[in-house]
Amino acid sequence: MRWRGLGLQLVGERFSQLQWLSHLRGRRRHIASHWTTSEDCPLECDCPSSFPTAMYCHSRNLQHVPYVPSHIKYVYLQRNQITGIQDGVFDNATNLVWVVLFQNQLSSDKIGKNVFSKLKNLDKLYLNHNELTRVPPNLPKCITDLRLGHNKISKILSNSFEGMTNLTNLQLRSNVIEEVGGALKGLKSLTMLDMRKNKLRKIPDHLPERLQQLYLEFNSIESVPVDFLPMYPKLQFVRLAHNKLTDKGIPSNVFNVSTLVELDLSHNKLEKIPTVSRSLENLYLQANKIKEFSLGSFCRVVDMTNFSRLRVLRLDANQISVKDIPAEAAYCLRLAASIDL
Template identity: 80%
Template sequence: MRTVVLLLIMGIVDLSIGQRYSQFHWLSHLRARRQHAGWQAEDVDCPLECDCPSTFPTAMYCHSRNLQHVPYVPSHIKYVYLQRNQITGIQDGVFNNATNLVWVVLFHNQLNSDKIGKNVFSKLKNLDRLLLDHNELTRVPPNLPKSITDLRLGHNKISKILPNSFEGMADLTTLQLQANLIEDIGGVFKGLKSLTMLDMRKNKLRKIPDNLPERLHQLYLEFNNIESVPAGFLTMYPKLQFFRLAHNKLTDKGLPSGVFNISTLVELDLSFNKLEKIPVVSRNLENLYLQANKIKEFSLSSFCSTIDMTNFSKLRMLRLDANEISARDIPAEAAYCLRRVAFIDV
C-alpha cells in the first residue's frame, strides 16, 4: 500500500511539473528525464522534435520534420533551423526564452501573415539573419529587429510594403524580395544605409524603385515590367557594380543618352528586352549581356569613342545572340577596341 501511495505521489509531482511549464518545456523535461534513465542522448535541453548535437551546442536542427508549429527553443540556442516543414503561424512569445538567437531559418514552410504575431521577432535584439523565403506571406512581418543584416522574403505573395516595414534597420546589407507581387515600392528603402544587395526579380514593377541606398552594390530587377531608366540614375549610386534588367520592356526611347556610361559598373544585363541599338557603355564595363533584343547593327562607338593603343574597352564578355546581326557585321577595328574580350556570342 505504501508503495502505491509513493507511486501516486511521484505521478502527481511529474504532473505538477507538466502544468507549470508549457507544452514544449514539458517535452524538454521528458528528454532530460530520458537521459537520466540511461538513454543515449546527445543533448540535454532540446525538444524531442529536434536535434541539438554536442558538436554544435548553440544550434538546434528541426528541418524536414513535418512540424506544424515552432517547438520550444532553449535559452542557450543561437541558431535555429526550421526549414522545410509545414509551419503556418508563429505566436507571440515563442522566442521569448531564446532572446540571443542570431539565425532563424524558416524557408519552405506555409507561413501566413495573419498567423504571425506582431511581436514575434521584436525581442531578438541580436538577430542577424532571418530567412522567410518560400512561404505564403502577404506582407513583411512587423517590428523586425534593427540588428538584422540578411533578410530573405523571396517567393512569397507580398504585393505591398508598408512605409515603416524596414524602419531603423540601418545594418541591413542583403534584402531579397524576388518572386512576389510588388508593383510599386515607394521610398521604403531610404533609411537602409548599409544595403549593398537588393533582389527584386520576378515582381510587377513598372519602374526602377526610388530612393535606393547610396551604398548599393548589386541591383537585380529581372522579370518585371520596367520600360525605362531615369536620366542620371547610375550617378546617384556610385558603388553600383552589378545591374540586371533582363526580361523587362526596355526600348531605346527609355534609355537616355549615356545612362550606362558610368565607370563603376562591372556587369550590365539588358537581355530579353526590345532594344534596337547597343547603348553606350563605360570602358570599364567587363560583362555586357544584350541577347534576345532587336539590335540591327554593331556600333563600335558604343564601346570606344576613339580607338588607339591606349584607349580600349575592358569588356571580357559580350553576348549579342538572338538579335538581327551576325559575325559579319563586326568591323575589323573591333580587334583594337575590344582587345580584352574573351568571348563574343553573335
C-alpha cells in the same frame, strides 16, 4: 518477460529520463558521442553537443515552433508545415542569431506583431518560400540578411524596414510587388537588393547609396531614369533582363559610368547597343532587336591607348552577324575573351 524488463532497466541506468525518452522517439540517428543531445532539447529536434548553440528541427513535419532553450543561438526550422508563430515563442531565447524558416506555410495573419522584436542579436532571418502577403512588423534593427522571396507580398509599407540600418542583403524575389515607395531609403548598409520576378513597372526610387548589386529581372520596367547610375555610385552589377526596355526608355550615356562591372539588358526590345563605359567587363544584350554593331558604343576613340575592358559580350539572337563587326573592333575590344553573335 523478466529478462526483457531487466534489459530496459540496465540500459535506462545509462540515460536520464529525458534522454531515454528521446532515444525511444528515434532522435539519436547516430551512436557517435558528438550527436549526444542536451537534456533541455525538445523531443522534435536535435541539439548536438558538437554544436551546443544550434537546434535542428528541419524536415520534421512540424506544425508549430517548438520550445527554444535559452542558450540556443541558431535554430533551423525549414521544410516543415508551420503556418503561424505566436508572440512570445522566442522570448526565452533572446540571444538567437539565426532563425531559418524557409519552405513552411507561414501566413501573415498568423504571425504575431512582436514575434521577432525581442531578438536584439538576430543577424539572419530566412522566411522565403512561404505564404506571406506582407513584411512581418517590428523586425529587429540588427538584421543584416533578410530573405522574403517566393511569397505573395504585394505591397511594401513605408515603415517595413524602418531603422534597419545594418541590413546588407535584402531578397524579395518572386513576389507580386508593384512598387516600394520610399521603404528602402533608410537602409544605409544595403549592398544587395534582389527583386527579380515581381510586377515592377519602374526601377525603385530612393535606393540606398551603398547598393552594389541590383537584380530586377523578369519585371515590366520600360525605362531607366536619366540620373540612375550617377545617383548610386557604388553600383557594380545591374541586371534588367526580361523587362520591356526600348531605346526610347534608355537615355544616352546613362550606362556610361566607370564603376559598373556587369550590365544585363538581355531579353528586352532594344534596337541598338547603348553607350557603356570603357571599364565595363560584362555586357549581355542577347535576345533583343539590335540591327547594327556600333563600335562607338564601346570606344569613342579607337587607338592603341583607348580600348574597352570588356571581356564578355553577348549579342546572339539579334539581327546582326559577324560580317557587321568592323575591323577596328580588334583594337577596341582587344580584351574580349568571348563575343557571341
